[in-house]
Amino acid sequence: MAGITLRNLVKAYGRVRVVHGIDLDIGNHEFVVLVGPSGCGKSTTLRMIAGLEEITSGEIRIGGRLVNDLPPRKRNIAMVFQNYALYPHMTVRDNLGFGLKIAGQPKEVVAARVQEAADILGLAQLLDRTPAELSGGQRQRVAMGRAIVRHPDAFLFDEPLSNLDAKLRGQMRAEIKKLHQKVNNTVVYVTHDQVEAMTLADRIVIMRDGHIEQTGTPMEVFNRPANIFVAGFIGSPPMNQLPCSAEAGGLRLADGTVLPVPARLAGKVRPGAALILGVRPDDISPEGSGLLATGEGAMVRLTVDIAEPLGMESLLYSRLAGQEVQSKVFGPRLVSPGEVLDCRIALDRAHLFDAATGRSLEAA
Amino acid sequence: MARILTSRRAALTPLLLLLPAIATMLFVVALPLVFSLWTSFTPYRLTRPDTLYDVIGLRNYIRLMSDAAFWVAFGRTVLFLAIALNVEFLLGLGIALLINRITWGQRGLRTIMMFPMMFSPILVGFQFKFIFNDNIGILNNALQSLGLTDQAIPWLVDARLAMFSIIFAEVWMSTSVFAILLLAGLFAMPRDPLEAAKVDGCNAWQVFRHIMLPFLMPFAFIAMTIRSLDVARAYDIVAVMTGGGPAGRTELLWTLIARVGYDNARMGQANAMAYVSTLLSVLFTWYFFRKLVAARRYMGGAQ
Numbered sequence: 095m096a097g098i099t100l101r102n103l104v105k106a107y108g109r110v111r112v113v114h115g116i117d118l119d120i121g122n123h124e125f126v127v128l129v130g131p132s133g134c135g136k137s138t139t140l141r142m143i144a145g146l147e148e149i150t151s152g153e154i155r156i157g158g159r160l161v162n163d164l165p166p167r168k169r170n171i172a173m174v175f176q177n178y179a180l181y182p183h184m185t186v187r188d189n190l191g192f193g194l195k196i197a198g199q200p201k202e203v204v205a206a207r208v209q210e211a212a213d214i215l216g217l218a219q220l221l222d223r224t225p226a227e228l229s230g231g232q233r234q235r236v237a238m239g240r241a242i243v244r245h246p247d248a249f250l251f252d253e254p255l256s257n258l259d260a261k262l263r264g265q266m267r268a269e270i271k272k273l274h275q276k277v278n279n280t281v282v283y284v285t286h287d288q289v290e291a292m293t294l295a296d297r298i299v300i301m302r303d304g305h306i307e308q309t310g311t312p313m314e315v316f317n318r319p320a321n322i323f324v325a326g327f328i329g330s331p332p333m334n335q336l337p338c339s340a341e342a343g344g345l346r347l348a349d350g351t352v353l354p355v356p357a358r359l360a361g362k363v364r365p366g367a368a369l370i371l372g373v374r375p376d377d378i379s380p381e382g383s384g385l386l387a388t389g390e391g392a393m394v395r396l397t398v399d400i401a402e403p404l405g406m407e408s409l410l411y412s413r414l415a416g417q418e419v420q421s422k423v424f425g426p427r428l429v430s431p432g433e434v435l436d437c438r439i440a441l442d443r444a445h446l447f448d449a450a451t452g453r454s455l456e457a458a
Numbered sequence: 459m460a461r462i463l464t465s466r467r468a469a470l471t472p473l474l475l476l477l478p479a480i481a482t483m484l485f486v487v488a489l490p491l492v493f494s495l496w497t498s499f500t501p502y503r504l505t506r507p508d509t510l511y512d513v514i515g516l517r518n519y520i521r522l523m524s525d526a527a528f529w530v531a532f533g534r535t536v537l538f539l540a541i542a543l544n545v546e547f548l549l550g551l552g553i554a555l556l557i558n559r560i561t562w563g564q565r566g567l568r569t570i571m572m573f574p575m576m577f578s579p580i581l582v583g584f585q586f587k588f589i590f591n592d593n594i595g596i597l598n599n600a601l602q603s604l605g606l607t608d609q610a611i612p613w614l615v616d617a618r619l620a621m622f623s624i625i626f627a628e629v630w631m632s633t634s635v636f637a638i639l640l641l642a643g644l645f646a647m648p649r650d651p652l653e654a655a656k657v658d659g660c661n662a663w664q665v666f667r668h669i670m671l672p673f674l675m676p677f678a679f680i681a682m683t684i685r686s687l688d689v690a691r692a693y694d695i696v697a698v699m700t701g702g703g704p705a706g707r708t709e710l711l712w713t714l715i716a717r718v719g720y721d722n723a724r725m726g727q728a729n730a731m732a733y734v735s736t737l738l739s740v741l742f743t744w745y746f747f748r749k750l751v752a753a754r755r756y757m758g759g760a761q
Binding site: 144145146166167169171172173175176177178179180181182183192193196197240244250 | 648650651653654655656657658659660661664668669672673753
């Protein structure tokens with residue numbers, strides 16, 4: 095078991111920099127998820143930790159040991175790949191035991207560890223099959239089993255669930271979480287799916303264009319996004335972003351509607367500043383049909399374009415200040431297109447961002 | 459009544475449509491096969507067509523069983539096959555691995571690699587006959603100029619050296635079959651298992667030995683199947699370079715059969731030999747094909 099430290103880590107292909115000097119401390123036993131849109135450098139970062147990509151500059155330490163120039167096999171890490179990367183010509187048993195066999199472990203040890211991993215992951219019945227005879231979920235489990243048999247310092251997951259269908263993905267997500275609670279290793283997990291990030295992580299690292307945008311617990315990045323990018327990326331459906339300008343009386347939206355400034359941000363708004371008001375769909379709903387709202391709020395009038403009933407709730411696409419906003423209506427309330435609704439915006443949960451820099455006013 | 463007729467006519471239609479194909483197959487494949495099988499039960503001589511109707515049963519085959527020259531040629535052919543295929547496999551693998559590593563000029567090299575296959579085996583035979591010639595050959599000339607030897611090495615006269623020379627020509631011409639197929643295998647190989655193996659603790663050799671090689675084996679077996687058929691019927695290069703000599707010491711099955719059939723005109727005996735030799739080809743093909751199927755089984759549904 096060991097923590098992982100990245101110091102000013104840079105990756106460049108020729109002149110093109112894809113990772114711009116990131117710093118990150120991953121604690122022992124911590125489950126850290128690197129999340130971001132494709133091309134943000136998250137996979138490259140993971141592969142540098144694994145030793146599959148060379149480091150252009152900077153430092154990687156695993157358990158305090160500098161591993162910059164060590165080949166993957168000397169880093170004592172295990173990796174689970176997106177395409178499972180099982181050895182097609184070996185049975186499940188041999189796939190699981192391969193790393194130990196290569197390390198020269200005695201046969202009894204290999205057998206015992208394989209059995210242990212198979213029990214944890216429910217693979218005992220499948221040990222004599224080859225990967226071709228397994229379903230996607232089973233293959234994924236074998237890939238994870240291959241990682242845990244070696245008792246590595248850290249697990250690296252590279253988008254392990256993106257090849258599975260939605261239902262299986264949900265199941266495997268829960269299994270990965272259970273597995274982490276059981277073996278309690280350090281985990282670095284890469285995904286582009288913010289739901290996976292939210293549900294699995296102890297700490298989320300949101301990346302964009304080779305930079306870290308924000309690091310924090312799932313609730314921190316959800317409740318206090320540092321900038322507009324994080325606000326739009328975390329949470330589904332994404333946060334509504336309404337351009338507005340600060341005035342003496344409050345925030346003036348594009349169509350002239352004026353909303354009060356959220357109390358907790360009152361001191362941070364400079365009059366005349368161009369801002370973006372961020373409101374999650376959950377925080378816009380007709381009175382009585384949304385989240386229980388007791389804090390400050392403001393009423394707005396929405397015209398519904400489309401309603402998507404989901405059973406428990408309906409997702410509404412409506413117009414506010416000439417812009418499309420998404421909002422949620424709970425329960426049996428059915429909404430039809432064209433309906434005009436008076437909705438309450440929960441201002442105590444709204445965010446304000448500087449329109450120019452994208453940074454949250456809360457941080458300033 | 460009319461209905462029965464129509465239905466019978468309908469039943470005949472597929473047969474009618476297949477008739478040209480069936481007739482062609484009968485004429486081109488079945489007829490020569492049956493004819494040659496028939497002649498192997500007669501003392502048929504090309505110079506005396508009437509012997510075709512003189513059935514002697516299995517006498518040709520019985521004579522074959524005690525014919526030392528035939529069995530020596532048989533054994534030599536198997537040895538020739540084994541050496542040529544293994545050398546071609548190893549060289550082809552090496553070339554494929556090297557070409558796979560380069561990033562620039564790969565296409566050009568792949569094409570150049572095919573050049574030996576573009577020549578007629580007869581011409582390759584002549585070329586190597588010239589290279590290995592003990593008096594005027596370029597090889598002896600080079601060895602002597604370099605001072606490595608002061609006498610003419612009898613490349614095509616000494617039995618072992620002659621065998622070596624023939625195998626060398628065969629390998630030169632056909633290594634690219636292995637190289638091309640193995641290169642195709644390398645291109646098709648998923649990168650993930652190789653990386654997984656690296657993370658799992660393998661060094662470069664272990665990655666090759668445990669992951670890459672098993673993946674490549676089906677491709678190697680395809681090449682072996684093709685080449686074993688090829689080599690088992692080797693005739694042209696041998697006929698040109700040594701003509702089976704000296705004193706029959708590079709005689710392979712088909713040079714022997716051709717000699718018995720055409721030079722000695724004993725076509726009945728030659729056909730009996732040919733049938734036994736065909737068994738050898740079938741055996742090799744079957745063996746490699748079984749290996750191929752076994753090696754491919756697990757590849758089937760894998761990503």
